[in-house]
Amino acid sequence: MNKKDKYFQDSFTKKRNDISFIDLRKGASISFKDKTYKTEKELPVPVRVEKLLEDIKKQNERDGITLNNIIDGIIFIQGTDPSFEYLKDYHEMLKELHFDIKPYIIYCINKFEGNETKDSVIYGKALVNIEENEKSCFVYASALEKMGVQLNEKGKDTISQYFFEEAHKYFEKALDYDDKFALSYYKLGYYYKRMQQYVKANLTWEKHQEVDDDPLRIDEIRNELISLKPYVDYERGYNLVLKERPEEALEFLLPLVKDFSGWWNLLFFIGLAYRSLGDYEIAETYFENVLKIDGSQKEAMNELGLCKICRKKYVEAEELFSTLLSIDPGNCEVFCNRAVALFYNNQIDRALEDIQTALKINPDDQVALAIKSEIEKSQQ
Numbered sequence: 001m002n003k004k005d006k007y008f009q010d011s012f013t014k015k016r017n018d019i020s021f022i023d024l025r026k027g028a029s030i031s032f033k034d035k036t037y038k039t040e041k042e043l044p045v046p047v048r049v050e051k052l053l054e055d056i057k058k059q060n061e062r063d064g065i066t067l068n069n070i071i072d073g074i075i076f077i078q079g080t081d082p083s084f085e086y087l088k089d090y091h092e093m094l095k096e097l098h099f100d101i102k103p104y105i106i107y108c109i110n111k112f113e114g115n116e117t118k119d120s121v122i123y124g125k126a127l128v129n130i131e132e133n134e135k136s137c138f139v140y141a142s143a144l145e146k147m148g149v150q151l152n153e154k155g156k157d158t159i160s161q162y163f164f165e166e167a168h169k170y171f172e173k174a175l176d177y178d179d180k181f182a183l184s185y186y187k188l189g190y191y192y193k194r195m196q197q198y199v200k201a202n203l204t205w206e207k208h209q210e211v212d213d214d215p216l217r218i219d220e221i222r223n224e225l226i227s228l229k230p231y232v233d234y235e236r237g238y239n240l241v242l243k244e245r246p247e248e249a250l251e252f253l254l255p256l257v258k259d260f261s262g263w264w265n266l267l268f269f270i271g272l273a274y275r276s277l278g279d280y281e282i283a284e285t286y287f288e289n290v291l292k293i294d295g296s297q298k299e300a301m302n303e304l305g306l307c308k309i310c311r312k313k314y315v316e317a318e319e320l321f322s323t324l325l326s327i328d329p330g331n332c333e334v335f336c337n338r339a340v341a342l343f344y345n346n347q348i349d350r351a352l353e354d355i356q357t358a359l360k361i362n363p364d365d366q367v368a369l370a371i372k373s374e375i376e377k378s379q380q
């Protein structure tokens with residue numbers, strides 16, 4: 001069980017333990033409007049301890065435990081302990097009273113504010129436990145999201161992330177039940193955008209545009225899609241670089257430079273694309289610009305050093321790798337790269353020292369072993 005699931009399990013267990021029970025005698029009556037339910041056996045009904053205390057304090061104003069607080073207790077049991085032995089009896093009672101609990105749960109969730117927001121999560125979980133479908137999943141996800149926002153505002157980042165992740169899960173579940181459920185597409189687009197999964201956000205919102213019929217949401221997401229486009233192109237571009245399709249990648253990436261010239265990630269992947277094409281001089285320029293933005297960007301420093309080697313600028317390459325090793329002194333790859341620069345600059349002893357250091361860090365590194373072999377051959 002991961003930490004998130006353990007957190008929710010412990011949280012629901014704690015809430016379950018806050019519930020007390022009041023025994024109704026056989027033949028006891030409970031009324032709602034013009035309907036009455038009579039118990040056929042002794043029945044323990046759940047009431048949250050805090051609600052029970054409220055009723056006790058107001059004993060002079062009303063007689064006994066209120067139906068509202070019994071229903072609240074039933075919802076809490078449904079949300080925290082769905083296998084509880086008396087749940088069937090509670091639902092039979094509500095059926096006879098003609099009390100539809102599902103719209104009541106949604107009504108309560110919508111009116112909960114402030115400290116009551118945590119109750120909305122239990123109510124949402126109860127709704128899912130009663131009947132899991134696209135609407136109940138969405139309501140529960142929305143309650144989780146609202147609680148996540150509240151926790152995030154209080155600086156409880158780790159716990160708030162649990163709530164956002166669980167909300168994300170249930171927004172997606174809603175689509176498992178109805179792949180035309182517009183509200184989930186609406187919400188999920190924002191989740192993917194926040195996670196920097198721009199292509200997925202784009203696809204999700206494009207689907208939203210097809211299935212929603214609310215003009216305000218349609219207009220909102222249309223504007224989001226426009227603002228998202230450069231990030232979508234960036235993601236498509238860098239994925240093409242990683243797939244070793246640099247020419248296609250540059251078609252997406254180069255048009256972005258005009259508006260995003262200060263975005264080092266963009267310049268870095270353009271540099272990688274040009275290096276893949278063998279255009280080392282152009283690649284150098286892009287990596288140098290990355291370092292102007294962030295002078296300690298290790299990957300750009302390493303790639304720039306490799307370009308220098310390819311252009312036979314061995315001294316400059318060695319200096320770059322030395323600077324990088326002062327930032328990241330245990331990096332086996334960089335020792336290998338500096339060894340190559342030294343080797344081509346006829347500093348064989350120093351190159352061998354770097355390779356030996358690399359192999360101390362990782363004795364099985366195949367690149368280091370291959371370079372060591374080449375150096376040793378040159379000494380024969």
